Amino acid sequence: MSKVSSSRLLFFTMLIFVLALAACGNDDSTSEEATTDESETATEESADDSETATEESTGESETSTEESAETEPKVTEFEPAFPEQTRAPKVETETELNVEVVAEGLDVSWGMEEFDTNRLLVTQRDSAELLILNLEDGSVSDPIEGTPEVNNEDQGGLLDVTVAPDFDESRLVFMTFSEDKDDGTLTAVGKGVLSEDETSLEDFEVIFEAEPAYDGTLHYGGRIIFDEDGNLFLTTGERSDDPIRERAQDLDAYLGKVIHITQDGEPVDSNPFIEDEDALDGIYSYGHRNIQGVDFNPETGDLWIVEFGPQAGDELNIIEPGSNYGWPTVSYGIEYSGELINDGISEHEAQGFVEPVYYWDPTSAPSGMSFYDNDAIPEWENNLFIGGLAPNYIVRVVIEDDMIVGEERLLTDEGQRFRDILVTEDGALVAATDGGMIYKVTAADE
Ligand SMILES: [Ca+2]
Numbered sequence: 001m002s003k004v005s006s007s008r009l010l011f012f013t014m015l016i017f018v019l020a021l022a023a024c025g026n027d028d029s030t031s032e033e034a035t036t037d038e039s040e041t042a043t044e045e046s047a048d049d050s051e052t053a054t055e056e057s058t059g060e061s062e063t064s065t066e067e068s069a070e071t072e073p074k075v076t077e078f079e080p081a082f083p084e085q086t087r088a089p090k091v092e093t094e095t096e097l098n099v100e101v102v103a104e105g106l107d108v109s110w111g112m113e114e115f116d117t118n119r120l121l122v123t124q125r126d127s128a129e130l131l132i133l134n135l136e137d138g139s140v141s142d143p144i145e146g147t148p149e150v151n152n153e154d155q156g157g158l159l160d161v162t163v164a165p166d167f168d169e170s171r172l173v174f175m176t177f178s179e180d181k182d183d184g185t186l187t188a189v190g191k192g193v194l195s196e197d198e199t200s201l202e203d204f205e206v207i208f209e210a211e212p213a214y215d216g217t218l219h220y221g222g223r224i225i226f227d228e229d230g231n232l233f234l235t236t237g238e239r240s241d242d243p244i245r246e247r248a249q250d251l252d253a254y255l256g257k258v259i260h261i262t263q264d265g266e267p268v269d270s271n272p273f274i275e276d277e278d279a280l281d282g283i284y285s286y287g288h289r290n291i292q293g294v295d296f297n298p299e300t301g302d303l304w305i306v307e308f309g310p311q312a313g314d315e316l317n318i319i320e321p322g323s324n325y326g327w328p329t330v331s332y333g334i335e336y337s338g339e340l341i342n343d344g345i346s347e348h349e350a351q352g353f354v355e356p357v358y359y360w361d362p363t364s365a366p367s368g369m370s371f372y373d374n375d376a377i378p379e380w381e382n383n384l385f386i387g388g389l390a391p392n393y394i395v396r397v398v399i400e401d402d403m404i405v406g407e408e409r410l411l412t413d414e415g416q417r418f419r420d421i422l423v424t425e426d427g428a429l430v431a432a433t434d435g436g437m438i439y440k441v442t443a444a445d446e
Helices: 003-024 029-048 050-060 244-249
Strands: 097-103 109-116 119-124 129-134 158-163 172-181 184-194 201-209 224-226 232-235 257-261 283-286 291-296 303-307 314-318 358-360 366-371 384-388 394-400 403-410 418-423 429-433 438-443
Touching: 109 172, 109 418, 109 429, 119 158, 129 158, 158 224, 172 201, 184 232, 201 257, 224 291, 232 291, 232 303, 291 384, 303 366, 384 429
Parallel strands: 109 158, 291 366, 366 418
Antiparallel strands: 097 438, 109 119, 119 129, 158 172, 172 184, 184 201, 224 232, 232 257, 257 283, 291 303, 303 314, 314 358, 366 384, 384 394, 384 418, 394 403, 418 429, 429 438
16 A cells, blocks of 8 residues: 555545544543544554554544454443553454364363373363373373362362473472362462372372462462473462452452462562562462463563453453552453442553553453464464353464454354363364363364
C-alpha cells in the first residue's frame, strides 16, 4: 500500500469513526470518555506506522472489517489500558493439523510432564492417581503407588506434576495437591523418588505448605515449574471466598501468590521479601486470584502466568519479583453476581499495581499453559497455548515485544474443558481435559 492511499484510507476511517461517534450520542459519560481515549491512541499510532494504525482504527470503529478471535459481547464496561490488552485480532494457523485422541476415559487430568521421550506422568485430580501415558501407543500404566493423601472435594485433589532437572540421576518427582489440615485445606508441594521399575514413588515427603489453611475447597492454584537454577516456582489461589480472598494482598499469607522455593521447600535466597521481617520469605509476587498456568517465555526468559478473573477479567501477567498484581483491589472483571469489585476500579498502574499484558472479557477460564518452544510447526514458534475450561477451547496467542498481537481458538468443536497443555520435545502440542481425554496435535504431514 502506498503512503498516499494509506493516509487517504486513514482519513476516511477516521471520518467514519467520528460520524459513528456522533451517531452514538453522548448520554453515557463513561463510554464517551473511553471512546475519546481510543481515538487518541489510534491517532498517536498513525504517526508511528500508518498501515498498522489504519487497521487498528478500522477495527475499533463501528464499520470494523478486522475480526477479533473473541466474538461474544463483553460482560463489563471496562476499557483496556492499551489497545493490545484485550480482544486481539484473530489469526489462523495455516499448517494443516492432525488432531489425535491419544487416551480417553481417564479422570480429570490436571497436570502432565514429559519425563522421558514421548512418555508423560499424568495426575488424576479426584482419584489422586499418578499414571504414565505413552504417547506413541496410547498405553496407560497402573497407578504409581506412594502418592499423597489429598482432599479431593470440589477443585481439590492431586494437581500438578513435574520432575527435577536432574531427573535422570535423582529420579525426583514433584507434585502439588490440596492437603487436609486440622483447620482446613491448603496447597502443598511434595516430592518422591520414582522407582526404577516405575511402579512407586518412594520416600514421598511434603516440602512446602502454602499457609494458612482455610476451611474451603476452591482456588488452590497449584502449578509448579523449575527455573534454570533448579528452584521451583509454585502458584497459589486466594481461596475464593470474601473475605479470605483479601489475603492475596497480605505478605504474611501464601494465598494468591507466586512462591519461589528450593527443592527442599526453603525460600530462595534472592527472593524479594527476604529482608522484610513482616513478609513471608517464599513470596515472589502477590495480588493474584487463582493461577493455574505458568511457563517461561523462551524469547525473554521471563516467567509468564495466567490467572482466572471473576466474571471476565482473566489475566495474562509477566511476573516481576516483589510486584503486586492487584487482586482483589483492582480487576477487569466483575463479581459473578454482576456487582462491581471495589467500585469497579481498573486503573492498575496509578495505584502501584502491574497491568496485565492481556485480559479476556468474556472469560476464557484459563488453566494450564505452555509456550511452543519448538520449530516442528514453524508458525507456532514462541506462541503461547492456554487451556480454556468453560468456553471449551485452546487459546493460541502470538506475542511481539511482550504484546499480544494475535489470538486463535483451537479444538473448539471438541466440547472439552482443557485443563493442561504441554509441548513435547518432538513439538507435539498435548492437551489434557477434565473429561479424561488426552489430545495430541501435530502437523498433518508428520
Ligand atoms: Ca491483576
